[in-house]
Amino acid sequence: xxxxxxxxxxxxxxxxxxxxxxxxxxxxxxxxxxxxxxxxxxxxxxxxxxxxxxxxxxxxxxxxxxxxxxxxxxxxxxxxxxxxxxxxxxxxxxxxxxxxxxxxxxxxxxxxxxxxxxxxxxxxxxxxxxxxxxxxxxxxxxxxxxxxxxxxxxxxxxxxxxxxxxxxxxxxxxxxxxxxxxxxxxxxxxxxxxxxxxxxxxxxxxxxxxxxxxxxxxxxxxxxxxxxxxxxxxxxxxxxxxxxxxxxxxxxxxxxxxxxxxxxxxxxxxxxxxxxxxxxxxxxxxxxxxxxxxxxxxxxxxxxxxxxxxxxxxxxxxxxxxxxxxxxxxxxxxxxxxxxxxxxxxxxxxxxxxxxxxxxxxxxxxxxxxxxxxxxxxxxxxxxxxxxxxxxxxxxxxxxxxxxxxxxxxxxxxxxxxxxxxxxxxxxxxxxxxxxxxxxxxxxxxxxxxxxxxxxxxxxxxxxxxxxxxxxxxxxxx
Numbered sequence: 331x332x333x334x335x336x337x338x339x340x341x342x343x344x345x346x347x348x349x350x351x352x353x354x355x356x357x358x359x360x361x362x363x364x365x366x367x368x369x370x371x372x373x374x375x376x377x378x379x380x381x382x383x384x385x386x387x388x389x390x391x392x393x394x395x396x397x398x399x400x401x402x403x404x405x406x407x408x409x410x411x412x413x414x415x416x417x418x419x420x421x422x423x424x425x426x427x428x429x430x431x432x433x434x435x436x437x438x439x440x441x442x443x444x445x446x447x448x449x450x451x452x453x454x455x456x457x458x459x460x461x462x463x464x465x466x467x468x469x470x471x472x473x474x475x476x477x478x479x480x481x482x483x484x485x486x487x488x489x490x491x492x493x494x495x496x497x498x499x500x501x502x503x504x505x506x507x508x509x510x511x512x513x514x515x516x517x518x519x520x521x522x523x524x525x526x527x528x529x530x531x532x533x534x535x536x537x538x539x540x541x542x543x544x545x546x547x548x549x550x551x552x553x554x555x556x557x558x559x560x561x562x563x564x565x566x567x568x569x570x571x572x573x574x575x576x577x578x579x580x581x582x583x584x585x586x587x588x589x590x591x592x593x594x595x596x597x598x599x600x601x602x603x604x605x606x607x608x609x610x611x612x613x614x615x616x617x618x619x620x621x622x623x624x625x626x627x628x629x630x631x632x633x634x635x636x637x638x639x640x641x642x643x644x645x646x647x648x649x650x651x652x653x654x655x656x657x658x659x660x661x662x663x664x665x666x667x668x669x670x671x672x673x674x675x676x677x678x679x680x681x682x683x684x685x686x687x688x689x690x691x692x693x694x695x696x697x698x699x700x701x702x703x704x705x706x707x708x709x710x711x712x713x714x715x716x717x718x719x720x721x722x723x724x725x726x727x728x729x730x731x732x733x734x735x736x737x738x739x740x741x742x743x744x745x746x747x748x749x750x751x752x753x754x755x756x757x758x759x760x761x762x763x764x765x766x767x768x769x770x771x772x773x774x775x776x777x778x779x780x781x782x783x784x785x786x787x788x789x790x791x792x793x794x795x796x797x798x799x800x801x802x803x804x805x806x807x808x
Contacts, residue, residue: 364617
């Protein structure tokens with residue numbers, strides 16, 4: 331690194347000392363925020379995985395966890411980088427870690443963008459064996475970009491800038507190394523992420539317009555259950571993609587300012603303080619922006635909603651009496667069947683007594699902070715609540731019929747169900763499925779039946795089950 335004349339060293343430092351001090355303070359504060367943000371993401375993912383690993387079983391969430399680990403270590407390296415100003419091993423290790431971790435963060439985020447392109451733009455199915463290459467290639471290429479300048483002895487204390495970086499930074503050789511191993515990969519990956527973001531946004535807009543045209547050209551009476559389901563699935567996918575799209579935006583937002591400041595400095599051979607005020611804080615905040623994208627990820631929202639409902643069922647499911655528990659009418663029957671088919675209809679038994687409310691911190695916390703006023707008033711053990719709010723494991727597997735069946739001449743229920751019998755099934759299999767849950771409650775009302783479904787032959791149920799499996803396979807890859 332001594333292949334230069336000391337008299338030719340340019341001054342690439344700021345004119346005033348307070349400018350450098352202010353940037354150091356900003357760097358410390360922002361990197362500390364990024365470390366805390368990354369730890370929050372990791373804590374949430376770890377907690378959800380301990381509760382039920384299926385809640386976070388999605389490609390983008392696993393990549394987000396890897397990105398958060400990278401952000402935490404990278405921010406710690408930047409904190410060290412701020413105070414290392416002496417030649418030595420630490421002055422070589424610091425830029426090595428910054429190059430490796432920054433590029434690793436960029437490549438992992440680019441993997442999310444590529445995954446969106448592969449599944450959403452190209453309409454390919456998710457291949458679990460392909461996911462491992464996201465990590466192998468990201469770590470391998472990032473390590474290569476950091477090892478090359480280190481092996482070439484191009485990392486150390488730069489006399490022109492006064493801190494540890496590519497050195498000597500003003501020479502053509504060092505510029506080539508920096509562009510090839512740091513600026514170049516960031517420009518390429520940032521441009522790719524931007525192209526994917528724009529392409530996905532355009533496709534989302536086109537899909538939305540197509541759905542509006544389909545709804546406008548088909549009356550409510552003409553919409554079949556398959557059509558309604560298909561529209562809801564498309565809307566769910568669009569909602570997921572729209573929010574996952576924030577992940578590829580993060581490197582564009584955080585790295586652009588620093589890249590511009592580096593290029594501007596080498597062109598004019600002087601640093602721009604205004605551009606550094608733009609680039610330094612944003613470069614230090616990828617963990618914070620990743621936390622924002624993570625918190626609005628539909629998988630996290632639905633995982634937390636599933637946990638909330640399970641806690642209500644566990645701690646308050648028997649805390650209130652069943653509404654109208656002493657009333658049994660002919661209009662409410664339970665279907666019982668054997669291997670030979672339906673054999674009788676009996677009144678749906680209502681519980682004659684309920685357990686007293688549970689005591690303790692968790693029941694109080696659930697009633698006070700998790701339950702709505704309507705749930706507290708009506709009671710969580712009501713049939714309506716259990717049907718609409720509980721998980722699939724908390725309700726009877728037998729559907730209930732809420733219209734009077736045909737009666738024979740003696741007034742007994744006829745063994746043959748009426749052709750227009752409407753059934754209230756337990757919550758759909760995808761209600762708490764992290765793959766296919768990405769729809770709002772009001773989506774369930776779009777069929778005009780408020781969640782009530784007409785009895786279908788087994789073939790139709792098999793079709794819906796197969797469609798949900800396809801949705802699960804598709805959503806699991808996002």
